[in-house]
Amino acid sequence: MRCHYCEWRCELGAETFGVCKMYFSDGKTISERFPHRWCTFGVSGIESIPFYHVDPGSRCMTIGTSSCNFSCKYCSNAFIAKRDPAEMQQDMLDLSPGELVRTAQKLGCHSIVFNVNEPAVSLNSLHDVAEEARAAGIHMGCLTNGYTTPESTELLASIFSFFNISLKGLSPEFNREYIGIPSPAPILRTIKRLAKIRHVEVATPVIQGVNDHELDEMAGLIAAIDPEIPWHVFRLLPEHEMKDAMYPNIEAINEALVSARSKLFHIYFHNFVGSDWVNTLCPNCGATVVERFSLGCGGDKLQRYLCNDGQCPSCGRGIRMLGDNVVRNRQGAAA
Numbered sequence: 419m420r421c422h423y424c425e426w427r428c429e430l431g432a433e434t435f436g437v438c439k440m441y442f443s444d445g446k447t448i449s450e451r452f453p454h455r456w457c458t459f460g461v462s463g464i465e466s467i468p469f470y471h472v473d474p475g476s477r478c479m480t481i482g483t484s485s486c487n488f489s490c491k492y493c494s495n496a497f498i499a500k501r502d503p504a505e506m507q508q509d510m511l512d513l514s515p516g517e518l519v520r521t522a523q524k525l526g527c528h529s530i531v532f533n534v535n536e537p538a539v540s541l542n543s544l545h546d547v548a549e550e551a552r553a554a555g556i557h558m559g560c561l562t563n564g565y566t567t568p569e570s571t572e573l574l575a576s577i578f579s580f581f582n583i584s585l586k587g588l589s590p591e592f593n594r595e596y597i598g599i600p601s602p603a604p605i606l607r608t609i610k611r612l613a614k615i616r617h618v619e620v621a622t623p624v625i626q627g628v629n630d631h632e633l634d635e636m637a638g639l640i641a642a643i644d645p646e647i648p649w650h651v652f653r654l655l656p657e658h659e660m661k662d663a664m665y666p667n668i669e670a671i672n673e674a675l676v677s678a679r680s681k682l683f684h685i686y687f688h689n690f691v692g693s694d695w696v697n698t699l700c701p702n703c704g705a706t707v708v709e710r711f712s713l714g715c716g717g718d719k720l721q722r723y724l725c726n727d728g729q730c731p732s733c734g735r736g737i738r739m740l741g742d743n744v745v746r747n748r749q750g751a752a753a
C-alpha cells in the first residue's frame with residue numbers, strides 16, 4: 419500500500435517502513451510504528467518558535483517525535499530527525515493525548531506546537547492529540563517542511579490551526595543537493611493551500627552564497643499568494659553536515675532583503691542577538707505596532723504590543739494577528 423502522507427509516496431508493508439521509517443501497512447491501513455511516543459515536551463514563548471502573528475506574548479507547549487522525510491545537510495535537530503527512529507525509542511516519552519493536553523493546561527499554555535521534526539511522519543498521533551486539545555480549548559500549530567500531498571495537507575489543516583512552513587530554496591539544484599528532494603513545487607502548493615484556510619507564516623534559513631540570491635524571487639512568490647504572510651528570514655547557524663559553512667553576514671543579507679521588503683508587508687530577519695528587524699511595522703503608516711527583542715538562537719521575546727483590537731494605533735489599519743485578543747485578555751500581555 420502507498421503512503422499518501424508526503425510526496426515520497428512510499429510503498430509500505432508489514433516490514434517496509436518508507437523513507438521516514440515511521441509507518442507500516444497491513445495492506446488496508448497506514449499505521450504508525452511508534453504511536454504516542456514523544457522526544458520532548460517543554461514550554462516556550464510563541465515568538466521563539468517563531469510565530470510573530472499568533473497569540474502574541476503567550477506560552478505554548480512544544481512537542482516532537484522522531485525522524486523526518488527530508489535530508490537537509492544543515493539540519494539543526496539531526497540528533498532527533500536523522501537517527502533511525504527505532505534506535506531512539508528507549509529515550510522517548512510515552513504520553514497519551516490526554517496526558518499531553520492536561521500537562522499543557524497545568525503549564526499555562528495557550529497552544530501546543532509541534533516544532534522538533536516533521537509532523538507528516540506522525541500524523542495519526544497528532545490527530546489524536548488535536549481531538550483532545552480541541553475539547554480542552556487549546557489550539558495547535560506546527561513547523562513543517564510542507565512536503566505533504568494535497569490529501570495530507572487537508573489532514574494537516576484538520577489538526578493544526580497555524581503553520582510556519584519552511585521554504586528553503588527554489589532551484590532544483592539547491593533542493594537536490596541541500597535538502598534531498600527533486601523540487602520545491604509541493605511546498606509552494608502547500609503554502610498556497612494552507613494560506614487560504616489557516617494562519618500561515620513562512621521561514622527561510624539563509625546560507626550566504628548558496629540561497630541568498632533567491633530571496634527576492636521567494637518574496638515575490640509568497641506575495642503572489644498573500645502579501646500579508648509574515649516571512650521569517652533567518653541566518654543559518656551551520657550544523658550537521660555543514661558545520662564548516664560560514665556564518666551569513668548580517669549587513670549583506672539585510673541588503674539582499676531591500677527589494678523583497680517592497681513586496682511583502684511583514685519581513686523579519688533574525689537568529690542573531692539584538693536584530694533591528696524583529697518588530698512589526700504598520701504596512702500603511704510605518705508605525706511600530708509590536709516590539710520584540712531577538713535573543714539570537716535562544717529565541718525572541720515580546721516587549722510591547724500596541725495594536726489593540728488588531729489595529730494600528732496611528733492610522734487604524736488592520737494588523738493580522740491570530741487570537742491576540744484572547745491572549746491579551748487572559749494574560750494581560752503588555753500594551
Ligand code: SF4
Pocket residue numbers: 421422423424425426427428435436437438439440441487538539
Ligand atoms: S510520510 Fe514517510 S512513509 Fe509516508 S510517504 Fe512520506 S516518507 Fe514515505
